[in-house]
Amino acid sequence: MTVQRRGNPKVPDANGIEKKIKRGNALRQASAWRGSRSSLLMLLALAVILCTLTWLYLASGDPYITATLVRQSEVVLQPKVYTVQCSEDYDNYQRYPGCTPQTCGRAFVDNTVTREEAMSLRRLAERGMALAGSDGGASILDLHSGALSMGKQFVNIYRYFGEEISDVFSEKDFSLYREVRGRIQAVIAKTFELDPSLLYLTKPTFFSRINSTEAKTQHDEYWHPHIDKVTYGSFDYTSLLYLSDYGTDFTGGRFIFMDSNGNHTVEPRAGRVSFFSSGSENLHRVEQVSWGTRYAITVSFTCDPAHAIADPTMPVTSV
Numbered sequence: 292m293t294v295q296r297r298g299n300p301k302v303p304d305a306n307g308i309e310k311k312i313k314r315g316n317a318l319r320q321a322s323a324w325r326g327s328r329s330s331l332l333m334l335l336a337l338a339v340i341l342c343t344l345t346w347l348y349l350a351s352g353d354p355y356i357t358a359t360l361v362r363q364s365e366v367v368l369q370p371k372v373y374t375v376q377c378s379e380d381y382d383n384y385q386r387y388p389g390c391t392p393q394t395c396g397r398a399f400v401d402n403t404v405t406r407e408e409a410m411s412l413r414r415l416a417e418r419g420m421a422l423a424g425s426d427g428g429a430s431i432l433d434l435h436s437g438a439l440s441m442g443k444q445f446v447n448i449y450r451y452f453g454e455e456i457s458d459v460f461s462e463k464d465f466s467l468y469r470e471v472r473g474r475i476q477a478v479i480a481k482t483f484e485l486d487p488s489l490l491y492l493t494k495p496t497f498f499s500r501i502n503s504t505e506a507k508t509q510h511d512e513y514w515h516p517h518i519d520k521v522t523y524g525s526f527d528y529t530s531l532l533y534l535s536d537y538g539t540d541f542t543g544g545r546f547i548f549m550d551s552n553g554n555h556t557v558e559p560r561a562g563r564v565s566f567f568s569s570g571s572e573n574l575h576r577v578e579q580v581s582w583g584t585r586y587a588i589t590v591s592f593t594c595d596p597a598h599a600i601a602d603p604t605m606p607v608t609s610v
């Protein structure tokens with residue numbers, strides 16, 4: 292019997308197999324490409340969604356977003372005022388009509404004190420602090436009480452340095468402080484519609500010098516959130532006169548109002564006066580300085596005559 296060789300259609304020839312393999316490869320490649328193209332599109336879509344969400348997040352005023360109220364480069368010639376609702380803190384204290392905050396808020400002005408005056412005050416602070424200074428990143432000098440940071444504690448410069456202090460400070464320094472204090476008092480009274488004669492300078496009033504040196508004691512930890520009326524008791528209006536420039540003299544060190552709807556920042560500028568009602572409507576902190584040295588003076592006012600202090604004066608030394 293002869294075996295007839297019939298062409299089997301199910302067994303393709305070598306060419307056919309090759310073609311099939313090629314087609315298979317091509318199909319696989321195409322689908323791989325389609326796969327990577329669709330992952331790319333997916334990534335793109337994700338990026339678009341992410342950007343949209345970020346934009347919505349920013350635009351909706353998220354509580355943790357920081358907004359700058361006043362930049363260092365800005366020159367504020369009329370007080371820039373932001374009112375906020377007064378807290379109930381003042382209910383716990385005796386009210387003094389014409390002084391106790393009825394309108395609360397914060398304001399900034401750059402032409403109450405000149406930059407030259409700020410530089411003179413800064414030199415005064417530099418001379419004073421050169422006598423001692425903190426081991427950590429925050430030193431203070433209080434011309435009223437004489438307190439000066441020294442190592443991990445404080446000394447009284449008037450007692451510790453005695454007559455030598457007249458080589459460091461002059462009458463002119465004290466009269467500049469008085470002059471500047473008077474102008475700050477007047478601008479606070481005008482802005483908050485108060486009787487300037489019913490505001491009194493209160494303690495502590497001090498120069499501060501802060502930098503990025505590691506804190507050695509609690510006194511060096513200047514960055515904690517606080518309410519001035521709680522921290523200092525007698526304050527009704529706080530003012531800060533900045534003696535150096537954010538961005539050139541130091542970085543970090545911005546002042547931050549911590550509001551329920553977000554952080555509101557002030558960039559220090561030499562000669563800038565930042566003032567605000569001292570209650571919990573103005574919870575704040577100072578950002579840690581990351582580079583350089585920042586100088587400022589805290590000059591605050593009370594409505595309670597019992598907490599008034601006199602302007603600092605050159606101590607009378609016995610001959």
Ligand SMILES: O=C(O)CCC(=O)C(=O)O
Pocket residue numbers: 499519531546575576577587589
């Ligand atoms: O220096 C500052 O900007 C703020 C200081 C401060 O909060 C304070 O002295 O109570």
Ligand SMILES: [Fe+2]
Pocket residue numbers: 517518519575
């Ligand atoms: Fe404060």
